Amino acid sequence: METGRIVRRGILAFALVVAVALLFIDPGSGNRIQQAGAALIDADFPNTSLTASTLEGDSQLEEAALLPMVRLLAVEPGDTLAQILIDEGAASSEAHAAIDVLKKLFNPRDLKSGQEIEVTLQPSPDGMSATKFMGLSFEPDYTREISVTRGEDGGFTAQEIKKPLKHEVVKAEGRVDSSLYEAAIKAGISNNVLTTMVRVLSYDVDFQRDIQEGDSFTVFFERWFDDKGRPVHDGDVFYLSMTLSGKPLHYYRFKAADGLIDYFNQKGESVKKALLRTPADGARITSKFGSRKHPILGYSRMHKGIDFGLPTGAPIQAAGEGVVEMAGPNSGYGNYLRIRHTNGYATAYAHLSGFAKGVRVGKRVSQGQVVAYVGSTGMSTGPHLHYEVMVNGHQVNPLSIRMPSGRKLAGKELDRFNQARLDTEHNMAEAQSIGKLAVAPN
Incomplete structure (x- = not known):
């Protein structure tokens, strides 16, 4: 048989290779090698035995070819799970059957762009027919893995596996070289923790003017790791400090007796002030408080507030808790909103494009609540927010006035x-530092 000849040729080639190799090792062994080679060539190899061995190898190759294939895919914008499975070779009925059982554990519409999905396919025995769809698996978040598998009866079942996470309290430290954001990312701080940092610091820190190169920070917070030691989630920030030009600021997270969770300085004073200095996120000061040449009137006059450059429609927050005194057109101010606060304080917002739903005269609003939107109404050369702070009816400089403090702890609470x-x-002294250039959770 041809198979036997192929095997004999292979053995002969192997014998010659061995012979040449041995010549290099022992030149005097040439005669022995020649005799051994001749013996191999003249040997009578049973065709049946060799053929069976070859067929056994072929069978192993065939079995390997029938092993399930796992394809790793990433969801792209506009994709649906059904279409992904069908594109990979699943019949439409099978794709929808798998999705039906999946819905008991997860809504396929919640799949996000970039989500990785493993699709398992079984090749056909003849290599010619279509592959069989066997199931899929993915991790919708860092806490669980969901899989859908085909059973022997052809039906699908879904399973959810909870992933164990390790909880630690860690410390991150950094030094500002160009910006607080870049320094925080370099220190391994996630956007989640950075958002808390900015929110807490914003009551005392002017991010445009106060933060300088060489300033430093420390953050003490909780972090979860997966079973491979990778950080997957950051939680509460228990402490943070910021040293500005050598002056340290310290903030501690504390839950008061009434259940309120807030950040307090070392004296037990809430970080929150009665009024915000900046009532809009990402605001850039374009005109300060004081005498200036009016951009439209052309002559100098007192500018009794601060202008913030912001795009049309940007949300504006109430600087503090209070009651709406005015909401509507007001001469050169355009659309105008004034809120009365406690202890003789009031804030005003001008050149608005509109007001938030439900904001009207007499309505009570809370600090940080969106109350209006940036515009360019009235005497305005472009979209911006004109912001005023008033004390007993007189405008004051929002940047220099000492804002009224918020809650102060006392007695047993202190x-x-x-x-x-x-x-x-x-x-914190015993906590492990995550080190420089640490990787933050996605």
């Missing part, structure tokens, strides 16, 4: 806070 503060400092 004692509890001081003990919690000491505990935090002790735990």
